[in-house]
Amino acid sequence: MAKDSLSALLDGECSPGELDRILEEMDRSPELKASWSRLCVSRDAMEGVHIRKPAIDLCAGVMAQLGERPVSTSARVVQLFRARAHARSYAPSYWKPLAGLAAAASIAAVALTLNLRQDGPAAGSGLVGMPQIASEVSLPAAQRRPRYLQTVSVDADSAEMARRAAMQEELRDYLIEHSNTLADRGMGVTLSYARFAAHSVGEPEAMTISADVTGDQP
Amino acid sequence: MRRLRLPIAVCLFGAFASGQVWAAASSDLLVRMSEAARSVNYQGVIVYRTQERLETLKVVHGVDDGVEMERVQALDGAPREVVKRDGQVICLLPKDRRVTVDKTTPKGLFPALSAERVAQLAEVYEFRDMGSARVAGRSCRALAITPKDDFRYGYQICADAQTDVPLQVNLVARDGVVLEQMKFTEVEFPRSIPAQAFESNLESAPAQQAAQPVQAARVADVPVAGPAAAPAPWQFRDLPPGYRVTMREVRPTADGKGVVEHVLITDGLSAISVFSARREAPAQGFQGQSSMGAMHAFGRLLGRVHITVVGEAPPQTVRLIGESLQPGEAAPSPQSAVAGPAAADGDPDHAVTGP
Numbered sequence: 205m206a207k208d209s210l211s212a213l214l215d216g217e218c219s220p221g222e223l224d225r226i227l228e229e230m231d232r233s234p235e236l237k238a239s240w241s242r243l244c245v246s247r248d249a250m251e252g253v254h255i256r257k258p259a260i261d262l263c264a265g266v267m268a269q270l271g272e273r274p275v276s277t278s279a280r281v282v283q284l285f286r287a288r289a290h291a292r293s294y295a296p297s298y299w300k301p302l303a304g305l306a307a308a309a310s311i312a313a314v315a316l317t318l319n320l321r322q323d324g325p326a327a328g329s330g331l332v333g334m335p336q337i338a339s340e341v342s343l344p345a346a347q348r349r350p351r352y353l354q355t356v357s358v359d360a361d362s363a364e365m366a367r368r369a370a371m372q373e374e375l376r377d378y379l380i381e382h383s384n385t386l387a388d389r390g391m392g393v394t395l396s397y398a399r400f401a402a403h404s405v406g407e408p409e410a411m412t413i414s415a416d417v418t419g420d421q422p
Numbered sequence: 423m424r425r426l427r428l429p430i431a432v433c434l435f436g437a438f439a440s441g442q443v444w445a446a447a448s449s450d451l452l453v454r455m456s457e458a459a460r461s462v463n464y465q466g467v468i469v470y471r472t473q474e475r476l477e478t479l480k481v482v483h484g485v486d487d488g489v490e491m492e493r494v495q496a497l498d499g500a501p502r503e504v505v506k507r508d509g510q511v512i513c514l515l516p517k518d519r520r521v522t523v524d525k526t527t528p529k530g531l532f533p534a535l536s537a538e539r540v541a542q543l544a545e546v547y548e549f550r551d552m553g554s555a556r557v558a559g560r561s562c563r564a565l566a567i568t569p570k571d572d573f574r575y576g577y578q579i580c581a582d583a584q585t586d587v588p589l590q591v592n593l594v595a596r597d598g599v600v601l602e603q604m605k606f607t608e609v610e611f612p613r614s615i616p617a618q619a620f621e622s623n624l625e626s627a628p629a630q631q632a633a634q635p636v637q638a639a640r641v642a643d644v645p646v647a648g649p650a651a652a653p654a655p656w657q658f659r660d661l662p663p664g665y666r667v668t669m670r671e672v673r674p675t676a677d678g679k680g681v682v683e684h685v686l687i688t689d690g691l692s693a694i695s696v697f698s699a700r701r702e703a704p705a706q707g708f709q710g711q712s713s714m715g716a717m718h719a720f721g722r723l724l725g726r727v728h729i730t731v732v733g734e735a736p737p738q739t740v741r742l743i744g745e746s747l748q749p750g751e752a753a754p755s756p757q758s759a760v761a762g763p764a765a766a767d768g769d770p771d772h773a774v775t776g777p
Binding site for chain 2: 374384394399
């Protein structure tokens with residue numbers, strides 16, 4: 205049963221209640237923690253043979269957090285804030301949340317942009333000698349957080365959440381519309397549709413606002 | 423020494439000629455593959471891989487009276503589907519959500535590949551025949567399309583030897599690293615596919631309209647910066663080499679409170695969409711950079727207009743295009759853009775190239 209839960213965790217299909225239970229069980233059971241590690245390794249082996257991976261492994265990051273988690277800490281939010289502090293050391297400055305959207309800070313704190321390395325090409329750094337393409341195969345910024353942790357948040361007000369959900373929906377619609385235009389390209393539309401279907405797990409999600417946007421603001 | 427000149431010349435000519443033949447064979451394969459991807463019935467199971475995802479999907483593609491139909495169905499995890507039929511793209515998402523894009527793709531955005539068109543592509547891509555391969559138990563011919571600069575991604579394609587349908591497509595960075603892969607694990611090519619195969623079991627979900635074009639413009643109307651450019655809604659200060667505008671259309675936003683202009687920019691293979699949404703209320707859209715697989719997005723606010731750039735291209739290219747967009751003298755308003763017939767025109771001869 206516990207292993208089924210781990211599979212669900214790996215697939216990002218845990219409910220908040222299940223997530224609570226699994227995290228507590230992992231704290232108590234080294235065997236369960238080891239099983240989780242093996243699952244992570246198996247997944248990575250399946251995915252990482254030829255396709256470029258981020259330098260910082262997601263599972264390793266999660267395990268590190270689990271290992272660091274104070275036994276007495278009951279509020280996972282505290283742990284997530286700690287984890288975010290780790291992430292800051294990896295994140296380039298352009299992933300900073302935009303000024304004026306500080307209301308999203310609590311979400312951003314939970315949004316585990318944290319564990320995942322965001323070492324993508326420095327936006328605006330020009331094209332010469334750039335591509336650090338490791339981050340080019342990545343999820344939308346908000347999806348960088350492990351899906352099984354995204355439910356842990358959220359103390360933001362509902363209006364902000366609604367605004368972000370609307371933002372997410374608009375971006376998704378644009379992606380669909382753009383994918384549709386690729387149908388006529390010559391390699392078929394299958395790749396575009398497959399990409400969309402594959403990345404639609406867990407919708408809807410709020411979009412993490414990131415990057416400093418340069419340019420004129422008339 | 424003079425004696426050697428002729429053999430050397432013959433050798434050089436032979437090498438040149440064989441290179442030309444090789445390139446011609448590669449471009450010919452690309453042309454045939456392009457046609458097959460649109461016109462052949464096929465169904466099977468594909469694996470979609472990125473560094474973070476491994477998804478198995480069922481694919482059905484058919485053509486009925488010249489109209490393409492497609493159904494892509496996730497086999498694992500939460501049920502998800504994308505169905506294209508009857509001029510609609512229906513996306514069935516987790517939690518019983520359904521999004522409908524009620525528009526057909528204007529023809530000619532990626533015009534049929536001819537020798538001339540491939541020659542244009544050869545300015546920014548290099549074609550290489552990779553020989554034989556085997557995918558899903560079938561013999562294939564493999565083709566590598568490598569970008570000559572960092573403004574676009576490349577492709578490695580294995581096309582079925584009998585039908586020319588692409589059975590494997592790798593999206594690759596310029597250094598050859600695979601970023602994304604779609605690969606059939608089993609495939610068949612039935613003579614006909616029943617219409618029921620394109621009907622989803624999940625279609626009971628309430629529909630949400632995503633996009634419906636109202637007014638489309640000829641590509642000749644799309645402006646570029648410069649003294650000769652006519653006053654128009656938006657101008658691109660700069661476009662990466664090889665990219666050109668092939669479509670512009672205007673439609674209401676999904677919430678009906680504004681208008682959005684969709685401009686498609688392509689080099690013939692890579693494509694980038696620029697959406698400029700203008701609403702009566704202050705815009706609050708996505709800003710910054712994001713990605714979905716190898717599809718990248720960039721958002722910014724330009725006054726009251728929210729710009730979103732989406733494309734299967736490196737993030738720097740997407741951002742460059744987003745930042746090069748400048749307001750013209752007559753940006754579309756909600757009042758001015760909700761009338762007029764749809765008349766998408768993707769005639770490549772009218773394409774406007776950026777400076």
